[in-house]
Amino acid sequence: MELRSISRYARELKPNLPPRALEPARSRLWWLPTHVLVISACIFCLAAGWLPWLLAPVVSLIIGASFAGLTFLAHETLHGAVVRGMTLRSWVGRICFMPFMFSPRFWVGWHNRVHHGHTNCPGADPDAYPTLDDYTAHRATRIVTDHLGPGGNRINGLLSHFVGFSIQGAHMLLSARKLNILSASEQRLALLESGIMAAAWCALAVGIGWTAFAFAYLIPLLVANAIVMGFILTNHSLSPHTTVNDPLVNSLSVTAPHSIEWLTLRFGFHVEHHIFPWMSSRHAPALRTLIRERWPERYQTMPLWRALLALHGTGRVYATSTTLADMPAGKSWKAILPRGASAPRESSCVVPLQNTECTRAYSEQID
Secondary structure (H helix, E strand, C coil): CCCCCHHHHHHHHHHHCCHHHHCCCHHHHHHHHHHHHHHHHHHHHHHHCCCCHHHHHHHHHHHHHHHHHHHHHHHHHHCCCCCCCHHHHHHHHHHHCCCCCCCHHHHHHHHHHHHHHCCCCCCCCCCCCCEHHHHHHCHHHHHHHHHHCCCCCCHHHHHHHHHHHHHHHHHHHHCCCCCCCCCHHHHHHHHHHHHHHHHHHHHHHHHHCHHHHHHHHHHHHHHHHHHHHHHHHHHHCCCCCCCCCCHHHHCCEEECCHHHHHHCCCCCCHHHHHHCCCCCHHHHHHHHHHHHHHCCCCCCEEEHHHHHHHHHHCCCEEEECCEEEECCCCEEEECCCCCCCCCCCCCCCEECCCCHHHHHHCCCCCC
16 A cells, blocks of 8 residues: 655645635634633623522533633644734634643644644654553553553443543653654643643632532533543544555544534544645535545545544554554554555454454545
């Protein structure tokens, strides 16, 4: 199977996109005051005691959904798909990433530059799950993969959904210089920005009391983690490692009900996003149509719920670039591959990860 670079896909697709597809989607900014107003109103009602405490968990779910919504908006904005000016981008990013306390400069280094530049490349992409060599060599990697990561149908793998984004972000920030995500001075500034955000949340806790704060921030943060990680974990973790950054091989798009896609700013259109990161995902359905017309055998997609089931039922260690292994159980599965692609047979216990839903999804129409 020939691997192709992002630029090869982009060069062929760009002339067929309408000019407006690559213009900033400024109307997306309306999500910012909408989510901020929802969060503020809910927190005020909790702090003022206007709601019976039986309704507090429901309010936490609403706040958490808006936390997640702000995160999806930050992602698109910091790619330059909503506004072009760097100053405005940064300020929108600061507000949107307040729940997770991520500095925009840190996110751009971690996600935009390193992850997008080296997607699912072993040893280069900080978001990629480990190779067998890394797993064997590092005890911490074994602990995280076997006990905190999704896979092997282990119940404790669900923890990665509820705390994974927060924990990974903190780890990446503290390791940003070592991982060449940020320079030393940039890391200091990013730590300062995150520290200011943390101080603001602590001030809120003192102001409204710890019980109200638990429903206003702590529980919503778990909800936001679960929503965001539900998409992030399926973006690449079922796909093979690649040494060439080929988004039609190392990435997976997931489908969801239209209401979910609208609320998450179509974050599930992830193959499309990796080809044109600076394009608003509102144009992703049109791009998907073009990709399917040209490379129907390479494009990979499946419903989100099926991707999540596959994620939790397979291994997270790459025994080979296309073999996902669950080391405690001694089992392995094929990563999701384009139709007709061959996979090496290094493992004697390979149980194929059925790609039936991916194949069926080629005929789906996404509006």
